[in-house]
Amino acid sequence: MADRLSPSLLQNLQARVDPELEVLIDQNSARFQELAQGWTNIGRQIPGAIVLPETEQQIQETVRWAVQSSVPFVTKSGGHSEWSSINERGIVINLKKFSGIEIDAPGKKAILRGSILSKDVAVALAAAGSFTALGNGNTVGAIPYFLGGGASVTTSITGFGSDQILAARMIDAKGDLVQVTDEKEPDLLYAIRGAGQFFGLVTELTIKITPLSELGNDQGVIWVGAFVFPLERAREVAEAMKPLMDDSKHATSGLIMIMAPSPARNKTLVISARYTGNPDHAKIAYKPLYDLKPLMANGGPVPVQNTSDAREVLCAKGDFKRFGVVGLRRFNVDSFLETVKVWQTLVEACPDAINTAFNFQWDSRPPKTPQFESAMSLHDIRYWQNNLIWHTNVSRRQLVDEFNDKSIKIMRGSDKSEYADFQNGTRSGPIELRYRGPGKLDKLKALKKKWDPTGVFTTQLLD
Ligand SMILES: Cc1cc2nc3c(=O)[nH]c(=O)nc-3n(C[C@H](O)[C@H](O)[C@H](O)COP(=O)(O)OP(=O)(O)OC[C@H]3O[C@@H](n4cnc5c(N)ncnc54)[C@H](O)[C@@H]3O)c2cc1C
CATH class of the missing domain: 3.30.465.10 (Uridine Diphospho-n-acetylenolpyruvylglucosamine Reductase; domain 3)
Known part of the structure; x- marks a missing residue:
């Protein structure tokens, strides 16, 4: 067991930074418990204290104190990662008040x-x-x-x-x-x-x-829509999506999602689609999907600041969640259909993972490349496997990850020179997959x- 931070050490922090600095140490208090939560319970630990500085100077003094006192710490902003959590020996510097x-x-x-x-x-x-x-x-x-x-x-x-x-x-x-x-x-x-x-x-x-x-219209909007198909139609939908996702004439992007949406929980393929430019042209860009006569199709212009509102449900706190994100070079229909089977086996073996969605993400146009070099090395990627892992039973932790790994392996194929990992998605696996290119690492x-x-x-x- 880790040793807990001593209260006297923490008093010393307040004395040094500001007597008014909010330092939470009572793990049973409602405020401590609320602030100790995060987007996922994977790797979640209970810290020795939660410190809430209000100014840049207080943040700096807190870091100085932690470094000089050899107290480990993590910083927390939105709390949507697995990495803003620490055990009883350390503190969380929560930037909520700044x-x-x-x-x-x-x-x-x-x-x-x-x-x-x-x-x-x-x-x-x-x-x-x-x-x-x-x-x-x-x-x-x-x-x-x-x-x-x-x-x-x-x-x-x-x-x-x-x-x-x-x-x-x-x-x-x-x-x-x-x-x-x-x-x-x-x-x-x-x-x-x-x-x-x-x-x-x-x-x-x-x-x-x-x-x-620069969004290509006068209203500051992006067209946002969804096309819903029964999962049995996965092949014809995937075959229609392949040329659509490769056609850079139209600025389409989005996710092909293998999922069982609430409340009906029918096994479904949802194309969560976006179109940038004149929103009236989305109908032309997505004609191949309308032609397939989906169970449901909707869409319309949405102010750019609201484009993620429909995905707000993904931001809920708690449960065991993780994104399995890797960069890909191509969309292979047969591989995709194999991952449909993996997902079906997953939700049968782990009913608590019914919120899990295996997602293929595309952008028909490549990322804009900046004029400068930087740590970021993914400008050659416009396809991603972006699985949302979401389950509730801790005993299935490893099993659910294994299904995710299997789907990613299938989508990646065997050419390891094409592998690319996303640093906002993972901190495990070979780091050279996150920082690629000669000399970068x-x-x-x-x-x-x-x-x-x-x-x-x-x-x-x-x-
Ligand atoms: C629902 C959801 C959707 C997402 N969508 C996308 C997406 O579309 N594109 C994308 O790129 N990523 C996406 N992500 C990943 C997300 O961008 C990263 O996980 C991000 O780091 C989370 O930041 P946070 O402040 O919410 O999390 P936190 O857990 O608070 O912080 C994340 C990491 O940054 C550190 N940190 C926090 N604040 C600071 C700081 N001020 N200075 C230095 N380090 C700091 C923390 O210690 C931790 O290691 C998504 C994640 C979720 C859960």
């Missing part, structure tokens, strides 16, 4: 602070006539999302989330505040654009923003040794 956004629309940039959530960024930017690369989770912390790569529905227009990073204010492993800019720390800027969660605690991120007009490892040689911010890139 959050904000400042927008400079004419200058095409915005400053994000602390724990600001993705939806709050999207709403504030839209009100200022802008958008940026944001993902599918409204309550995902925006800063960690950008630091870890950031796959978005607008990747073909904007590039990945990490490509939007212009500068940062970061507290390093010594507790010093570093201005990460191209002029002052170009190598560190390179590293935080895709591997940022391993280098420090980012209090502020300056990002590039894009005028709404060596450069990141050298930078990690310079900035965080003892692994204050994880031991990733040190092993």
Whole structure:
């Protein structure tokens, strides 16, 4: 068993930072229990304390105290990962009370602070006539999302989330505040654009923003729709999707989802579809699906800041959840049909995993590539296997993962040179699959040794 943090050590933290600093140590209190929750219970641990700083200075002092007292810590923003959790020996620095956004629309940039959530960024930017690369989770912390790569529905227009990073204010492993800019720390800027969660605690991120007009319409909208088919029709739907997903004439993107939606729980294929440009053209782009006469088809223009609202249910806290995400080079119909069988076996063997969906994600257009080099190495990927693992019975933890691994293995095929992992999705497996390309991993490892040689911010890139 780990030794719990001593209360006197924590009193010393308050005395040093601010007597008013909120430090929660009573594991039985409602506030502690609420804040100890996260999106997933996989790997969830109970910390020795939860600390809630309100200012950048308080955050910095807390990090300094932790480093000098050899108290391990993790930072938490939106709590949607498996990694903002720590045991009784350590503390969680929860940024809930430090959050904000400042927008400079004419200058095409915005400053994000602390724990600001993705939806709050999207709403504030839209009100200022802008958008940026944001993902599918409204309550995902925006800063960690950008630091870890950031796959978005607008990747073909904007590039990945990490490509939007212009500068940062970061507290390093010594507790010093570093201005990460191209002029002052170009190598560190390179590293935080895709591997940022391993280098420090980012209090502020300056990002590039894009005028709404670049969405290709006057209304700042993206067309969002769904096509529903019985699972037995998987082959004909997959065969229709293959050319559609490869046709870059139309800016389509979305997910082919093998799932059993609530409440009916019928085994279903749902095409969760998006179209960027003139929303009236979505009907033309998705004609092959309408022609198949789905059980249900809907769709219409949605303001860009609301495009993930329909997926809000995925953001619920609790249960055992995980994304199984890997980059792919192609869509193989036969492989896809094999994964349908794997999913069916999974939900029969593990009825508690009925919320699990095996998803193939596509973008008909490639990611926009930035003018600079960075840690992010996935600009050659426009296809993903993006499985949502979701079950409730802890005894099936390993079994459910095995089904996920099996489906990913099938979709990847046997050519290992094509394998690519997504750093926002995993921290296990060979790290060279997350940071690909000549010299990239060596450069990141050298930078990690310079900035965080003892692994204050994880031991990733040190092993
Ligand atoms: C429903 C859902 C949808 C998602 N959709 C997408 C998507 O479309 N595209 C995509 O790319 N990803 C997506 N993700 C993954 C998500 O972007 C990452 O898991 C992200 O890191 C979560 O951030 P968080 O603040 O919510 O989580 P947290 O668990 O709070 O933080 C994640 C990691 O970042 C660290 N961290 C937190 N704050 C800071 C900080 N200020 N400075 C440095 N490190 C920090 C934490 O210690 C932890 O290691 C999705 C996840 C979920 C659950």
